Amino acid sequence: xxxxxxxxxxxxxxxxSIATVSRVLNGNSYVSPExxxxxxxxxxxxxxxxxxxxxxxxxxKTNTIGFLIPDIENPFFSAIVKGAExxxxxxxxxxxLCSSAGKAEREDELLNVLYSHKVDGLMTVPLESQNPYLExxxxxxxxxxxxxDIINQKNIxxxxxxxxxxxxxxxxxxxxxxxxxxxFLSGDPHTYSGKERLQAFRDVMVQExxxxxxxxxxxxxxxxxxxxxxxxxxxxxxxxxxGNDMIAFGVLTELQKLQYKIPNDVSVTGFDDVLFSKMTNxxxxxxxxxxxxxxxxxxxxxxxxxxxxxxxxxxLKTELVIRGSSRG
Amino acid sequence: xxxxxxxxxxxxxxxxSIATVSRVLNGNSYVSPExxxxxxxxxxxxxxxxxxxxxxxxxxKTNTIGFLIPDIENPFFSAIVKGAExxxxxxxxxxxLCSSAGKAEREDELLNVLYSHKVDGLMTVPLESQNPYLExxxxxxxxxxxxxDIINQKNIxxxxxxxxxxxxxxxxxxxxxxxxxxxFLSGDPHTYSGKERLQAFRDVMVQExxxxxxxxxxxxxxxxxxxxxxxxxxxxxxxxxxGNDMIAFGVLTELQKLQYKIPNDVSVTGFDDVLFSKMTNxxxxxxxxxxxxxxxxxxxxxxxxxxxxxxxxxxLKTELVIRGSSRG
DNA sequence: CTGTTAGCGCCTTCAC
DNA sequence: GTGAAGGCGCTAACAG
Numbered sequence: 001x002x003x004x005x006x007x008x009x010x011x012x013x014x015x016x017s018i019a020t021v022s023r024v025l026n027g028n029s030y031v032s033p034e035x036x037x038x039x040x041x042x043x044x045x046x047x048x049x050x051x052x053x054x055x056x057x058x059x060x061k062t063n064t065i066g067f068l069i070p071d072i073e074n075p076f077f078s079a080i081v082k083g084a085e086x087x088x089x090x091x092x093x094x095x096x097l098c099s100s101a102g103k104a105e106r107e108d109e110l111l112n113v114l115y116s117h118k119v120d121g122l123m124t125v126p127l128e129s130q131n132p133y134l135e136x137x138x139x140x141x142x143x144x145x146x147x148x149d150i151i152n153q154k155n156i157x158x159x160x161x162x163x164x165x166x167x168x169x170x171x172x173x174x175x176x177x178x179x180x181x182x183x184f185l186s187g188d189p190h191t192y193s194g195k196e197r198l199q200a201f202r203d204v205m206v207q208e209x210x211x212x213x214x215x216x217x218x219x220x221x222x223x224x225x226x227x228x229x230x231x232x233x234x235x236x237x238x239x240x241x242x243g244n245d246m247i248a249f250g251v252l253t254e255l256q257k258l259q260y261k262i263p264n265d266v267s268v269t270g271f272d273d274v275l276f277s278k279m280t281n282x283x284x285x286x287x288x289x290x291x292x293x294x295x296x297x298x299x300x301x302x303x304x305x306x307x308x309x310x311x312x313x314x315x316l317k318t319e320l321v322i323r324g325s326s327r328g
Numbered sequence: 329x330x331x332x333x334x335x336x337x338x339x340x341x342x343x344x345s346i347a348t349v350s351r352v353l354n355g356n357s358y359v360s361p362e363x364x365x366x367x368x369x370x371x372x373x374x375x376x377x378x379x380x381x382x383x384x385x386x387x388x389k390t391n392t393i394g395f396l397i398p399d400i401e402n403p404f405f406s407a408i409v410k411g412a413e414x415x416x417x418x419x420x421x422x423x424x425l426c427s428s429a430g431k432a433e434r435e436d437e438l439l440n441v442l443y444s445h446k447v448d449g450l451m452t453v454p455l456e457s458q459n460p461y462l463e464x465x466x467x468x469x470x471x472x473x474x475x476x477d478i479i480n481q482k483n484i485x486x487x488x489x490x491x492x493x494x495x496x497x498x499x500x501x502x503x504x505x506x507x508x509x510x511x512f513l514s515g516d517p518h519t520y521s522g523k524e525r526l527q528a529f530r531d532v533m534v535q536e537x538x539x540x541x542x543x544x545x546x547x548x549x550x551x552x553x554x555x556x557x558x559x560x561x562x563x564x565x566x567x568x569x570x571g572n573d574m575i576a577f578g579v580l581t582e583l584q585k586l587q588y589k590i591p592n593d594v595s596v597t598g599f600d601d602v603l604f605s606k607m608t609n610x611x612x613x614x615x616x617x618x619x620x621x622x623x624x625x626x627x628x629x630x631x632x633x634x635x636x637x638x639x640x641x642x643x644l645k646t647e648l649v650i651r652g653s654s655r656g
Numbered sequence: 657c658t659g660t661t662a663g664c665g666c667c668t669t670c671a672c
Numbered sequence: 673g674t675g676a677a678g679g680c681g682c683t684a685a686c687a688g
């Protein structure tokens with residue numbers, strides 16, 4: 001008799017009906033203290049744990065939130081998940097996690113899986129901005145929060161860092177410290193963050209066009225892409241502005257291999273301020289975004305949508321972090 | 329009529345019974361090609377997605393696997409999750425993720441949550457080796473795989489790296505390259521990996537006791553703990569052997585701040601070979617464990633338990649990775 | 657205040 | 673080969 005106990009078993013032992021058991025356990029209706037105690041005692045004795053599957057079927061609410069992200073191994077995404085999970089847990093939600101592994105077709109497939117599991121809500125970091133799969137999500141009728149992208153449709157909540165102003169702050173600092181020639185090593189320009197950062201860089205260059213010179217290379221948000229792009233550079237400028245920290249790490253490594261002194265010969269900057277940015281030698285000047293907070297805010301938005309059908313889009317502030325990889 | 333379509337709706341449109349719909353969709357019983365086609369067409373038209381909650385209740389199988397780990401933000405754990413997820417996905421499983429945030433009482437609480445969700449199996453990286461909560465898992469009767477720990481009970485599968493032999497390999501290399509004084513900066517000695525690594529270090533020291541001298545400090549697996557322990561060192565030895573890479577990063581940073589030349593003045597080694605170990609300056613000599621593979625093997629063990637009730641414990645090989653932070 | 661009953665969506669005997 | 677009916681465990685009417 002290893003079968004898991006149900007309210008039926010409790011009812012039998014406590015000598016009451018299953019309805020009474022349900023009422024005691026959910027506490028939404030009055031039950032005499034006497035019966036209540038008998039039920040609780042029986043439940044405790046059996047080590048009863050409610051079957052959330054059955055409850056979910058009955059109530060049309062599973063207390064699960066689907067999470068669809070490109071890659072859980074990436075510290076950026078895992079920090080978001082952590083922030084979100086901590087918040088959602090307080091409201092009794094558990095996370096169903098799926099990684100698209102960077103493939104768009106998996107996004108669609110996994111969306112169906114999550115939907116199939118009847119998640120109460122959905123959080124996603126889309127592979128591309130303006131992804132058509134966002135429309136599909138909307139049609140599903142499940143509350144959703146898009147992370148690291150800003151959606152203007154009024155029925156979808158979203159949260160992202162203010163990449164544009166962050167990059168502008170960084171550029172202003174570089175200009176103020178007498179950097180005049182630049183290289184921008186971009187990450188994926190299809191992503192929201194990629195677009196915004198690149199745009200900010202361009203805007204500043206145009207604005208200062210009389211005193212600066214620059215070149216722009218496109219790559220991906222990876223260490224190896226950083227190395228590659230650096231090698232393609234026509235000349236080493238005053239400052240190499242990288243699309244994110246990973247790219248900057250690649251650049252730092254390769255520059256040092258080529259015997260450049262940083263920041264004396266050239267300044268290098270990143271974007272994100274991941275955990276390791278302060279551990280490199282020299283430590284990296286970068287723009288901090290608070291991923292953990294991003295996950296938390298996303299969870300908050302989802303809860304609001306779930307409870308009050310309120311939607312909102314939030315832009316998070318960034319912070320310029322000046323360290324040893326830039327002179328000035 | 330925004331309600332999600334069910335087999336009832338399909339049955340009505342296709343003009344068949346719900347039993348026939350179910351049979352076509354599950355393909356386990358013969359249905360005439362004619363009806364079959366009508367059902368499929370109707371299902372496609374409605375964009376039908378099975379309700380896995382209902383199915384789970386009926387079949388007693390939810391196709392979900394519970395994952396209980398200390399901290400998803402830690403790259404070590406997230407890589408494991410990634411490896412496991414990729415494998416489990418092929419078998420139609422989705423992951424329910426919970427982080428214990430390093431608190432033992434949450435391990436118990438979250439275990440109940442996962443159980444409540446009727447997960448088909450469980451994977452966990454326990455906070456401490458010989459954790460009493462493992463006994464509770466066993467009683468629940470849910471197949472489980474313990475990761476980064478080796479469980480000898482015959483009814484629990486487990487997988488871990490061979491930390492002991494990995495550390496021995498590293499020590500042998502250091503001895504061969506004429507290091508004679510050592511400091512061991514340990515991570516948490518309550519964990520399986522902490523114990524094994526420390527034990528290997530001790531065993532080598534005892535074995536070579538005539539020619540070596542050493543000291544041992546205990547801390548945690550963090551960057552800041554590395555810095556702290558370094559400061560407490562009575563003297564800077566030939567080699568500082570760190571419990572893991574994070575500790576080594578702290579040590580590298582602090583040593584450089586104190587103007588030590590690495591590896592000329594002192595060698596520093598880590599353990600794990602996380603992504604950033606090759607990006608430090610100098611890059612870190614360490615012992616590689618393949619987390620991704622660990623997650624994958626864990627998933628494989630779970631599938632075997634699920635399908636054939638087979639249990640097993642597997643020790644994964646490690647690899648010595650010699651880089652610039654050690655002389656020789 | 658408590659018990660009886662229906663049914664959430666699906667699968668699976670059991671008849672035909 | 674196909675349909676009708678019961679039930680997985682639970683909650684929410686509806687009676688009493």
